[in-house]
Amino acid sequence: MVSVEKVASVALAGLSLAPLVIKVSSNFNVIATACLTVFIGCHRSVKPAPPSETVSKEHAMRFPFIGSAVLLSLFLLFKFLPKDLINTVLTLYFFVLGILALSATILPTIELLLPTAWNENMSTWHIPYWKNVEIEFTKSQLTAGIPGMLFCIWYVMKKHWLANNTLGLAFSIQGIEMLSLGSFKIGAILLAGLFVYDIFWVFFTPVMVSVAKSFDAPIKLIFPTGDAARPFSMLGLGDIVIPGIFVALALRFDLSRGHKKTYFYSAFAGYCAGLLVTILIMNWFQTAQPALLYIVPCVIGFLAVHCAWNGEIKQLLEFDESVATGGDDTAHSSSEGTEVNMKSKTKKSD
Secondary structure (H helix, E strand, C coil): CCCHHHHHHHHHHHHHHHHHCCCCCHHHHHHHHHHHHHHHHHHHCCCCCCCCEECCHHHHHHHHHHHHHHHHHHHHHHHHCCHHHHHHHHHHHHHHHHHHHHHHHHHHHHHHHCCHHHHHCEEEEECCCCCCCEEEEEHHHHHHHHHHHHHHHHHHHHCCHHHHHHHHHHHHHHHHHHEECCCHHHHHHHHHHHHHHHHHHHHCCCHHHHHHHHCCCCCEEEEECCCCCCCEEEEECHHHHHHHHHHHHHHHHHHHCCCCCHHHHHHHHHHHHHHHHHHHHHHHHCCCCCHHHHHHHHHHHHHHHHHHHHCCHHHHHHCCHHHCCCCCCEEECCCCCCEEECCCCCCCCC
16 A cells, blocks of 8 residues: 555655656745655654654753854955855865755665665774774665765756755755654744744845855745746745644644544644645745744644643643653554654553
């Protein structure tokens, strides 16, 4: 049986390649690409154990300030230093990150084609002159790194929009798959902080737009418009990953209680609606818009209304993924067809 995640992956690949052969509305492309990416990342985040990296309350509260410092630093660097020099350094940095992200993204497919021993047996490589530093990997991971490296070489040489988007999508999927907010309270703190962050840097300063246009690296998706005056539309990866990890938490919340993906669909519908509103207002005013201004209220609002309707606000707020150690609740992921044991502070409800 073909999983919904695989169907979504094929659809995303086709949508990414489509502008090479046919004219695709950039507005439709932005919405469909971002929504498919969130959908895939959410389903890939469903594993026997929670995602490896958890955002703490302190990190969530500091994130907008750290992001502001980084953004302002980049703005000043582009203003006072040659753009080519900065982008060359950034290209080398993202070349390495791109290999890792792309390899991890295609690894599940690679593992299906290789012997089981290649997927399970670990090899160790000791870095010369660094005796205490070693890297563990499987033969499957090493194999996946070959097309990842070749693709990144093409990206560095050509800087084609398709190469940029492919790496950007890999970063987004891996971010949603690997990061956990831990609880909806922490998620609300993070989204609220970045909600204000996005509004301030887009509406009240030229910093965000200036950096986005100057930054020649896969931190944004770019979509051909066919308009010579405005050849590309852009969407920052943060507008995908940040709401995406919140939507992914809703999916794992559903599965931890042995329920169907009811709250996931509410949060996901909120993301799609928020992105649609962003595009409509951007086209209406013909100016850049802070996407989180519309996405955050929609994602949180849709989920909150659904929980209030079911009388389960308390269960939602008490959910803490950090204590998910594999208890009595067994969830079935429709995307993978595998059992996932997860334990939460919430109780099963009828």
